[in-house]
Amino acid sequence: MTDRGRRRVLLGLTAAGGVMVGAAARSRLGLGGLGQLVEPGEEPPAPPFREHLTVILLGTGIPLPSVHRSRPAVAVIAGAHVFLVDCGAGTVDRLLRASIWPHQVTHVLFTHHHNDHNSGFSDFFITSWGGGASPGRKTPLKVYGPTNTREIIGKLMAHLEWDISLRVKQNKFDPGGAHVTYVERDRGTMFEGDGVVVTVFPVDHGIVRPAVGYRFDYRGRRVVISGDTRPCDEVIRQARGADLLIHEAYSKRWIERAVEDYPKARDLANGIMGYHSSTFEAAEVARAAGVNHLVFTHLMPSPTPVWYFERDWAAGVTDIFHGQVTVGRDLMVF
Ligand SMILES: [Zn+2]
Numbered sequence: 001m002t003d004r005g006r007r008r009v010l011l012g013l014t015a016a017g018g019v020m021v022g023a024a025a026r027s028r029l030g031l032g033g034l035g036q037l038v039e040p041g042e043e044p045p046a047p048p049f050r051e052h053l054t055v056i057l058l059g060t061g062i063p064l065p066s067v068h069r070s071r072p073a074v075a076v077i078a079g080a081h082v083f084l085v086d087c088g089a090g091t092v093d094r095l096l097r098a099s100i101w102p103h104q105v106t107h108v109l110f111t112h113h114h115n116d117h118n119s120g121f122s123d124f125f126i127t128s129w130g131g132g133a134s135p136g137r138k139t140p141l142k143v144y145g146p147t148n149t150r151e152i153i154g155k156l157m158a159h160l161e162w163d164i165s166l167r168v169k170q171n172k173f174d175p176g177g178a179h180v181t182y183v184e185r186d187r188g189t190m191f192e193g194d195g196v197v198v199t200v201f202p203v204d205h206g207i208v209r210p211a212v213g214y215r216f217d218y219r220g221r222r223v224v225i226s227g228d229t230r231p232c233d234e235v236i237r238q239a240r241g242a243d244l245l246i247h248e249a250y251s252k253r254w255i256e257r258a259v260e261d262y263p264k265a266r267d268l269a270n271g272i273m274g275y276h277s278s279t280f281e282a283a284e285v286a287r288a289a290g291v292n293h294l295v296f297t298h299l300m301p302s303p304t305p306v307w308y309f310e311r312d313w314a315a316g317v318t319d320i321f322h323g324q325v326t327v328g329r330d331l332m333v334f
């Protein structure tokens, strides 16, 4: 097989069979990272395309580190648009495991700027840019978020300036992809195109203002992502009749049990419960909105992804909400 033919096969395997297949093929051929799969001037593989609104949970975790649950991030794919909602640490790893190359993300949306939601941004920005010997973004990265997004992501970009200049000079990354464009909004239409409408709305994350959630409408399907929030009327309004509501939650029973064992954790626990939603409150929101399917994410405290832990974590929820309930796991697809 010629070198060029070999590359074609690798790309085909990656696109059709996922990262595991691609990785196995690469190690057989003794190749290294993704950057060596495409030569300069060669077109990168086409972005993932989904005829229907598709959601992939990339990270269902929280600020406490966990090998089982990456920090918050969700991919929403509608046609050729790939939206990344939040970009916590580990997002690039999870994108690859979901067979999405970082440069295939077309829009990055933030719900708010707690560190667990943006700590993967630097890694994502550089790896989605690539350039030279790897497939990369040749245009500015489109970033959307609440009205402090330019200020905060701008500072993350400032700390990358030195690295960015080196990559343009030394690694021949395309300068066209070295920048970010911002759209800041707390309410209204965030994006509209090719039949996809993304609506942003304010949520109630206590002192964390601004904080927002997102609604995606595409080809008759509606998905709502709550972001971090207390139970909130605006989420009920936006999620009315939604197919899928992805809502953050904590288990009140688990937190109270922990405080019984460790009374010193009382203040910390009260703080968490003060600006998040319990599983029961999220279930009430889902019932009031009449959604079909409630998916929990941002799980506090995060249960090991084994069904009996997760069932105990969410105990009592189905007494309140009678639709489908799923305790989210990283890389679940809806
Ligand atoms: Zn938060």
Ligand SMILES: [Zn+2]
Pocket: 062, 063, 072, 114, 116, 117, 228, 298
């Ligand atoms: Zn959070």
